[in-house]
Amino acid sequence: MAHRPRREMIAETRGKLLAAGRKAFGTIGYAEASMDDFTAEAGLTRGALYHHFGDKKGLFAAVVSEIDAEMTKRLEDVTAQAGDSWRGFVDGCAAYIEMAVEPEIQRIVHCDGPAVLGPSWLTTSQSGCIACMTDDISRLKAEGIVRDVDPEATARLLNGASLHAAQWIAGSDDPEGTSKKAVAAFRALLDGLRVEADEHVAPAVETAASYS
Amino acid sequence: MAHRPRREMIAETRGKLLAAGRKAFGTIGYAEASMDDFTAEAGLTRGALYHHFGDKKGLFAAVVSEIDAEMTKRLEDVTAQAGDSWRGFVDGCAAYIEMAVEPEIQRIVHCDGPAVLGPSWLTTSQSGCIACMTDDISRLKAEGIVRDVDPEATARLLNGASLHAAQWIAGSDDPEGTSKKAVAAFRALLDGLRVEADEHVAPAVETAASYS
DNA sequence: TTAATTGACATACGTAGCGTATGCAACTAA
DNA sequence: TTAGTTGCATACGCTACGTATGTCAATTAA
Incomplete structure (x- = not known):
């Protein structure tokens, strides 16, 4: 079980990062938002962020x-x-x-x-x-x-x-x-x-x- | 000579920092502007900046x-x-x-x-x-x-x-x-x-x- | 004139946070 | 089964900020 959704897992990760970033950017602002912090809050690391969005600006743009x-x-x-x-x-x-x-x-x-x-x-x-x-x-x-x-x-x-x-x-x-x-x-x-x-x-x- | 201006030297330093910061902020933007760089360009160090303006934001506000x-x-x-x-x-x-x-x-x-x-x-x-x-x-x-x-x-x-x-x-x-x-x-x-x-x-x- | 003090600024250090390089496990394909 | 790709984590170096400390000149007091 929990084996089929490959594409779904990826989309879920992207979604988590997007949501976590959006929350952080929307509350404390871009400059104060630490990538380590809000990726950890989403149960991930900065590695996932760099993989999906290139850099901090990339996530922000998304x-x-x-x-x-x-x-x-x-x-x-x-x-x-x-x-x-x-x-x-x-x-x-x-x-x-x-x-x-x-x-x-x-x-x-x-x-x-x-x-x-x-x-x-x-x-x-x-x-x-x-x-x-x-x-x-x-x-x-x-x-x-x-x-x-x-x-x-x-x-x-x-x-x-x-x-x-x-x-x-x-x-x-x-x-x-x-x-x-x-x-x-x-x-x-x-x-x-x-x-x-x-x-x-x-x-x-x-x-x-x-x-x- | 060059002995009287105590107040003037201070004002000059402030002015130099203000001008250097203004130039850097106005060209490459706040985030990209390195305090080490533009204070050095003005012949000063970050020490002067912190003394006069508290921090980077303080200079920017000025x-x-x-x-x-x-x-x-x-x-x-x-x-x-x-x-x-x-x-x-x-x-x-x-x-x-x-x-x-x-x-x-x-x-x-x-x-x-x-x-x-x-x-x-x-x-x-x-x-x-x-x-x-x-x-x-x-x-x-x-x-x-x-x-x-x-x-x-x-x-x-x-x-x-x-x-x-x-x-x-x-x-x-x-x-x-x-x-x-x-x-x-x-x-x-x-x-x-x-x-x-x-x-x-x-x-x-x-x-x-x-x-x- | 000299000693003491203040203040202007520099130097040194600690630290956070970003970006890259690398590693590993899971999935896919032959 | 094996080779290759992909998704993500870990490890590292570097930049840049802020603070703590030091130093020297200028003022003030005696």
């Missing part, structure tokens, strides 16, 4: 891309779940902010990620989320809902804005209140992108005034 | 706050130099993007900074620039130029958008073209914040269309 895939899926789900396409876009942005507030994502993807994988990684990465937002904006533009803007450029700007909003919220003493402020301001920004803001200026002003 | 002060000053200058207050604000944002494209600022402040000094640092930091932008927005709101938005929240969102725009530009194969796209999209975002965009929608659409 963890990041795993998380990135999860984030992309979550975003796509949220966007698809809304009937209105504009609503779907706004909800997607809100979901992105919410994800970026989560400590693990915050630490691994947005904090250590750029430093470990290099500044150039920033451009190519988050490709999933950026692509998702770019598609949304393209569609909204085609539908005549948003103004004539470059979809990718706008997606990247909004992505950056979302990120900073999340970091602001996560670092705040009053996450609740800060979150409300940030989301209200974000909606105001988004409303500015619409071709005709007539029927939307009113609610925007209303929410913007609700926290003063 | 470098970051030096750069942050410089950035704040540059931003204030740009903003003050423009006659129109709206123009001053827009110019300030553009200047922020331009600064963030510079390799040293990119690497030290936006790439390694959060990872080394911790995620929480993000909130408190960039305080100079954030405060500057917040003031601008408050003024513009009081002047009736921008809509009723929370100044600090909006400042942080725009700050994040600027940052990502800069990273996108810096990592692009075609920085010139990417920069045009990013700035055009950014102007479109800013225009959306104005109370009446009548006289500004035209040029915004014009610049937005100029790169298609």
